[in-house]
Amino acid sequence: MNPRSEYGGRPDASSPRLSSLIGLPVRFANGQHAGYVNDVRFAPSDRVRGSLSELVTHGLVVGRHRRGTMLGYDRRREQGPLLVRVVVRAIQRDTGYVPWTSVRDVGPGDGVVQLSVDALDELEDV
Amino acid sequence: MTNPGRRLDARLHLLDRQILDVDGRMVASVDDVEIQRRADGTFAVTALLVGPGVLGPRMGGVTGRTMTAVWERLAHKDRTEPGRIDMSEVADIGSAITLSVRRERLSVAGFETWVRERVIEKIPGAFHEPQE
Numbered sequence: 001m002n003p004r005s006e007y008g009g010r011p012d013a014s015s016p017r018l019s020s021l022i023g024l025p026v027r028f029a030n031g032q033h034a035g036y037v038n039d040v041r042f043a044p045s046d047r048v049r050g051s052l053s054e055l056v057t058h059g060l061v062v063g064r065h066r067r068g069t070m071l072g073y074d075r076r077r078e079q080g081p082l083l084v085r086v087v088v089r090a091i092q093r094d095t096g097y098v099p100w101t102s103v104r105d106v107g108p109g110d111g112v113v114q115l116s117v118d119a120l121d122e123l124e125d126v
Numbered sequence: 127m128t129n130p131g132r133r134l135d136a137r138l139h140l141l142d143r144q145i146l147d148v149d150g151r152m153v154a155s156v157d158d159v160e161i162q163r164r165a166d167g168t169f170a171v172t173a174l175l176v177g178p179g180v181l182g183p184r185m186g187g188v189t190g191r192t193m194t195a196v197w198e199r200l201a202h203k204d205r206t207e208p209g210r211i212d213m214s215e216v217a218d219i220g221s222a223i224t225l226s227v228r229r230e231r232l233s234v235a236g237f238e239t240w241v242r243e244r245v246i247e248k249i250p251g252a253f254h255e256p257q258e
Contacts, residue, residue: 005156017135017175039137042171044131050214055171056164058133100168120191126133 021106026062026098034120036096037113038063039124060103060113060122063095088125096120134219144222145174145211147229150162154209154234157181158224174216174223177209177233200244209234 018040026034039061044053098120106113134140136159145153154176161169182194211234217226225232 016161016163016169017180017184019162020140021161022137039135040131040169041135043133045170049170050212051217052213052219054213055134056168057170061135091249096146106169126135126138 021060021113024106024113026060026115028054028118029104029114029116030118032118034098034115035062035064035094035096036066041097057098057100059097061095061123062098063092065092082126095123097123139219140171140174140223143219144223145176146224148217148224148226149228150224151229153211153225153229158184160208160209160210168228171213173213175208175213176211180208222257 021037021040024036024037028034037060041058041061042055043058045056047054067089095117098117101115101116102117104116105112107113140159143156146158147153155179155258156174157177158175159171160173160175164170164173178193178197182190182192182197184190185193209223211232215225215227215232216223218224
C-alpha cells in the first residue's frame, strides 16, 4: 500500500508542516493567552509505517516565549552542566505541556491553538 | 538506537538532524517535517522534508525568502516540490536519522548536493585533479 494514499492523496505544499505549528499562539478555554507552541511531542502508535511505529501527536510543549527551545535543557532534568540547567529552567519556568486530548482546535490558517483546559501540565522529561 | 516506546519532541529530536542512508552516507539534514491529520484528529509524521525550498520558508525573513528565490531559479523548481523522504524509509531515529535505503534511490537533493551540483561544479577548474 502506498503510504501516501492512507491520508487521501499525495502530500504537496498544502500538506501541513511542523514549522506551521511551531510558534502558534495558544489560548486556554477561558480565552486567556497560554503562550506559544514551542514543540510538538509525538509518540509511537500501534500502526507501523515501514520498519518503525507511526509517530502521532501526543501533546504540545507550550512556553511564554515564541522561540523558546533551549537545546533540551528544559526537557531533561539530568542534563548538565548544573549552572546552565538552573538558569535555563529559571527562564523557562512558565513552560508547560498540554496533552493532545486537551487540544480542541489547531488552526494553522487561523493562527491559534485553542485548548479545552485552563492550565498547563508540568513538562515531563523525554 | 530507537527505543520503540520512546516519545520524541519533533523540534528537538528531528529538525536539523543529519539523515544517513543505509550505508551510513550523508543524505541531507531534516529541514522540516510533513504531518497529516488522521481521522481521530491527531497528526501523524508522514515524511521528512529537505532542501533550500523547505528551509527558506522555515527561516523566514529576508534571508529565507532570498534562499527560496535563488533555489527556485537555479533548480528550476518551486516550493511545491520539496525534497521528501517518506517515513516508511526511516529505519532508526537516534542522534542521526538512518534510512533503510541507499541515497541513490531517493529523489531528494540535500543542500550540500545542491550546492555541489549547481554552484561548485559550475566554477571553471572544479574538476581538476587535486595537487599533491
